[in-house]
Amino acid sequence: MTNIVHARSLQKSYGSFQALKNVDLDIPEGSICGLIGPNGAGKTTTLKALIGLCDVEGDLLVAGRDPRVDRHKLMEDVCFIADVGILPKWLKVSQVIDYVDGVHPKFHREKALQLLSTTSIPSNKRIKELSKGMVTQLHLALVMSIDVSLLVLDEPTLGLDIIYRKEFYDRLLNDFYDGNRTIIISTHQVEEIETLLSHLVFINAGTIVLNAAMTDLEDSFTEVIVSPELRSAADALHPIHERELLGKKSYTFEGVPRAELKQFGELFTPSVADLFVAKLKDANHG
Amino acid sequence: MDKFALNQFLTLLKREVLEHRNLFVLAPAFLALLLLFAAFWISKQFPRDQLASGVAYLAMLFDGLSPVDMAPVFMIGAIPFVFLLYTYAFVYLMNSLYQDRRDLSVLFWQSMPVSNLKTVLSKVVTIAAVAPFFYIAVLFGVYLIAMIWLTLLGIQFDIEIVGIGYMFLAAVVSLVFVYLSAIVTALWLFPSVGWLLLFSAFAKRTPFMWAAGVFILVGFLEDFLFGSQYLANWVESRANPNQYVIFSFGDLVDRLFNYDMLFGIFVGAILIAGAVLMRRFTD
Amino acid sequence: MKNIFLKNRYTLLLTVLAVYVLVLVIEGAITGREAKVVKFDNPFFDLNLNNFEEFMDNRD
Numbered sequence: 039m040t041n042i043v044h045a046r047s048l049q050k051s052y053g054s055f056q057a058l059k060n061v062d063l064d065i066p067e068g069s070i071c072g073l074i075g076p077n078g079a080g081k082t083t084t085l086k087a088l089i090g091l092c093d094v095e096g097d098l099l100v101a102g103r104d105p106r107v108d109r110h111k112l113m114e115d116v117c118f119i120a121d122v123g124i125l126p127k128w129l130k131v132s133q134v135i136d137y138v139d140g141v142h143p144k145f146h147r148e149k150a151l152q153l154l155s156t157t158s159i160p161s162n163k164r165i166k167e168l169s170k171g172m173v174t175q176l177h178l179a180l181v182m183s184i185d186v187s188l189l190v191l192d193e194p195t196l197g198l199d200i201i202y203r204k205e206f207y208d209r210l211l212n213d214f215y216d217g218n219r220t221i222i223i224s225t226h227q228v229e230e231i232e233t234l235l236s237h238l239v240f241i242n243a244g245t246i247v248l249n250a251a252m253t254d255l256e257d258s259f260t261e262v263i264v265s266p267e268l269r270s271a272a273d274a275l276h277p278i279h280e281r282e283l284l285g286k287k288s289y290t291f292e293g294v295p296r297a298e299l300k301q302f303g304e305l306f307t308p309s310v311a312d313l314f315v316a317k318l319k320d321a322n323h324g
Numbered sequence: 325m326d327k328f329a330l331n332q333f334l335t336l337l338k339r340e341v342l343e344h345r346n347l348f349v350l351a352p353a354f355l356a357l358l359l360l361f362a363a364f365w366i367s368k369q370f371p372r373d374q375l376a377s378g379v380a381y382l383a384m385l386f387d388g389l390s391p392v393d394m395a396p397v398f399m400i401g402a403i404p405f406v407f408l409l410y411t412y413a414f415v416y417l418m419n420s421l422y423q424d425r426r427d428l429s430v431l432f433w434q435s436m437p438v439s440n441l442k443t444v445l446s447k448v449v450t451i452a453a454v455a456p457f458f459y460i461a462v463l464f465g466v467y468l469i470a471m472i473w474l475t476l477l478g479i480q481f482d483i484e485i486v487g488i489g490y491m492f493l494a495a496v497v498s499l500v501f502v503y504l505s506a507i508v509t510a511l512w513l514f515p516s517v518g519w520l521l522l523f524s525a526f527a528k529r530t531p532f533m534w535a536a537g538v539f540i541l542v543g544f545l546e547d548f549l550f551g552s553q554y555l556a557n558w559v560e561s562r563a564n565p566n567q568y569v570i571f572s573f574g575d576l577v578d579r580l581f582n583y584d585m586l587f588g589i590f591v592g593a594i595l596i597a598g599a600v601l602m603r604r605f606t607d
Numbered sequence: 608m609k610n611i612f613l614k615n616r617y618t619l620l621l622t623v624l625a626v627y628v629l630v631l632v633i634e635g636a637i638t639g640r641e642a643k644v645v646k647f648d649n650p651f652f653d654l655n656l657n658n659f660e661e662f663m664d665n666r667d
Contacts, residue, residue, distance in 0.1 A: 052607075086607070089434075089435060090434070090604075091430075091431060091434050091435070091606050092606070092607055093604060093605060093607075106604070109434065109439075109440075109604075110437045110438055110439040110442075111437065112437075113434075113435055113436060113437040113438075114437040116435075117435065118431070118435040120428075120431045122428055122431075124428050124429055124430075124431040124432045125429065125432055126424070126427075126429040126432060126433075127427070127429070128342075128343055129342065129343075133342055136335070136338075137335060137338075137339055138436065139335075140331060140332060140334070140335025140338070141335050141336070141436050141437065141438050142436060142437060143328055143437070
């Protein structure tokens with residue numbers, strides 16, 4: 039499988055703050071990739087760098103182009119929705135559609151109108167008169183009407199209520215994703231997108247701490263609840279994380295064969311949220 | 325340029341007009357209404373017979389004269405509009421590559437397949453050719469209303485009104501001169517346009533402070549390093565209206581094709597190229 | 608080389624301004640354009656503090 043994103047030693051500083059420290063990143067084509075990290079970890083910077091909205095140092099190829107040089111050509115194949123309502127507030131809904139229709143060669147006006155007709159967004163209103171949820175719906179409708187190979191979503195559902203959030207991801211999967219397109223979603227609400235993902239990237243303090251396919255997680259990571267008498271044996275296998283669980287202790291191992299762990303009890307694959315906590319603590323403790 | 329690229333550029337111009345409809349349409353329309361009301365009010369102050377002889381005199385004055393020759397007289401009517409246009413042009417250029425970065429809508433604009441070159445050029449064309457067009461259109465409306473009004477007065481006072489037709493033609497031709505002057509002025513002031521765009525794209529806040537501050541700083545530096553004041557002279561030497569106002573079609577060639585004009589466009593292009601490159605720094 | 612000019616907004620600004628001023632100065636020198644020294648007609652610049660009253664009178 040080819041990689042739609044190929045990055046080597048990306049660096050970005052804002053003054054003395056290093057937002058990205060030598061980020062290496064490969065995201066396979068056709069995947070739904072979750073970029074997960076705490077606030078200020080460098081998620082937005084990474085995503086903006088991918089589409090040429092942020093000048094970074096290092097080698098970077100997205101869909102075969104360098105976004106810093108070829109942003110406008112790249113954006114024919116890439117769409118972006120940011121965490122903040124970035125649609126210009128002074129435009130009317132119908133004018134935004136006209137604008138995208140005018141500047142984007144791969145935009146399908148009928149599809150956008152059809153998508154909008156399923157929502158309650160009035161086309162004669164200005165963006166500033168719409169609710170936050172409606173703005174996101176509108177942006178998604180625009181983006182889904184463009185034939186792109188990569189969709190970049192930066193905390194797309196931030197500040198939306200649960201109904202909008204669910205609908206957002208349902209639409210994304212049903213109307214946009216067709217197995218060939220790639221979606222990169224950043225979020226810190228891991229649980230919500232866990233089931234969608236086929237690829238997982240953890241980022242913390244400007245460093246990638248995990249970059250793996252979801253199907254590989256099962257092979258690499260194992261969680262097991264260990265009874266007190268076996269704890270020292272478990273410790274000897276260097277768990278990356280341990281936590282108290284209803285009076286018992288749960289250990290998470292990385293790269294330890296399941297055959298070796300069977301002796302401790304029932305084995306699970308940790309949830310993405312648990313794994314995230316485990317990897318972050320592991321990274322922080324070195 | 326293929327059809328899509330042309331259409332894309334027209335969409336960018338339309339975007340500018342929509343965003344700045346207050347500056348480009350409402351402001352001159354408001355000024356026009358104000359002037360028309362003032363004209364009506366003044367005319368009401370005169371007794372009927374004086375008004376009649378005034379209209380008759382105007383009609384006689386222009387009867388049979390070439391509209392093209394008489395057009396410069398009516399360019400005076402455009403002066404308040406031109407002042408309004410250039411006040412707004414300054415504000416427009418200063419904000420054009422700054423405002424969208426401040427309200428973050430730049431993330432949307434830049435997520436569209438529009439090159440920085442096209443974005444910046446759309447701002448230049450908007451201020452040089454599109455905004456003046458709206459001002460001219462409003463002035464045309466003013467002249468039309470004025471002509472209808474004078475014609476009605478003429479019929480009412482039973483005056484020979486052919487001269488008013490000549491007057492109107494001269495006024496319309498003057499609009500062509502005003503429009504050409506606006507384009508020539510924008511080209512003549514290309515270095516200033518470029519300077520404002522460059523700092524509009526550069527500043528993280530208060531672009532005007534940067535534009536003015538750096539101008540003074542670089543002026544002093546030039547004086548210190550080279551002992552010359554070309555930068556400062558530039559402003560003074562470009563301030564003379566004789567160099568950009570068009571009074572006849574012959575003027576157009578003179579104003580456009582001379583060394584100073586072409587050199588100004590060249591150095592202005594350096595600054596505009598800087599603004600295009602600067603546009604990559606959106607954060 | 609290109610990377611230095613385009614490293615950040617400040618290096619780019621410096622580059623553009625340097626090119627701009629150099630072009631102006633070189634062109635001015637070649638064409639013999641008059642590099643005037645600004646003359647101030649403003650009375651404040653003739654201010655002689657020993658003669659302040661005279662200055663106040665002249666200013667009106």
